[in-house]
Amino acid sequence: xxxxxxxxxxxxxxxxxxxxxxxxxxxxxxxxxxxxxxxxxxxxxxxxxxxxxxxxxxxxxxxxxxxxxxxxxxxxxxxxxxxxxxxxxxxxxxxxxxxxxxxxxxxxxxxxxxxxxxxxxxxxxxxxxxxxxxxxxxxxxxxxxxxx
Numbered sequence: 001x002x003x004x005x006x007x008x009x010x011x012x013x014x015x016x017x018x019x020x021x022x023x024x025x026x027x028x029x030x031x032x033x034x035x036x037x038x039x040x041x042x043x044x045x046x047x048x049x050x051x052x053x054x055x056x057x058x059x060x061x062x063x064x065x066x067x068x069x070x071x072x073x074x075x076x077x078x079x080x081x082x083x084x085x086x087x088x089x090x091x092x093x094x095x096x097x098x099x100x101x102x103x104x105x106x107x108x109x110x111x112x113x114x115x116x117x118x119x120x121x122x123x124x125x126x127x128x129x130x131x132x133x134x135x136x137x138x139x140x141x142x143x144x145x146x147x148x
Contacts, residue, residue: 016045020058027065035065053094056085060098067105075105096125100138107145116145 003018023039026032039062046055063078079102086094103118119142126134 012045013049013051016042016049016051016054016058019045020054020061023058023065024061027061027068030068032065032069036062036069039065052085052089053091056082056089056091056094056098059085060094060101063098063101063105067101067108070108072105072109076102076109079105092125093129093131096122096129096131096134099125100134100141104141107141112145116142119145 003015003022007015019038019042023035023037023042026035026038039058042058043055043062046052046058059078060082063075063082066072066075066078079098083095083098083102086092086098099118099122103115103122106112106115106118119138123135123138123142126132126138
């Protein structure tokens with residue numbers, strides 16, 4: 001849904017979804033500060049509505065944007081929160097995504113044992129959910145970490 005239309009209609013839930021989409025698109029075109037701002041707004045709106053699923057997805061997207069600007073402590077916190085929410089909701093695939101991103105962020109700050117633990121747990125989640133694409137990606141990451 002269009003962000004301006006949602007705002008005109010007073011549709012805060014739709015506004016949050018639009019901000020998440022906008023933040024993701026801005027990250028893709030490397031406009032990271034704007035992406036972080038949009039995603040933080042989307043997280044706030046999801047929390048306002050108690051939308052735990054939306055909050056978790058948006059926190060994971062926020063963590064990715066924060067990683068791009070090397071704000072790793074904040075990225076780690078966002079990914080950890082996203083993983084906790086996914087676990088709370090029983091969303092094993094979402095948990096795998098957040099843990100995989102958390103593992104990559106931890107690797108960036110040289111917390112290798114924690115990174116490997118997160119990546120291994122993410123790998124188990126993707127095996128359980130039949131996500132062969134992410135299984136392959138995580139096996140590659142784990143191989144690279146093992147070679148370090």
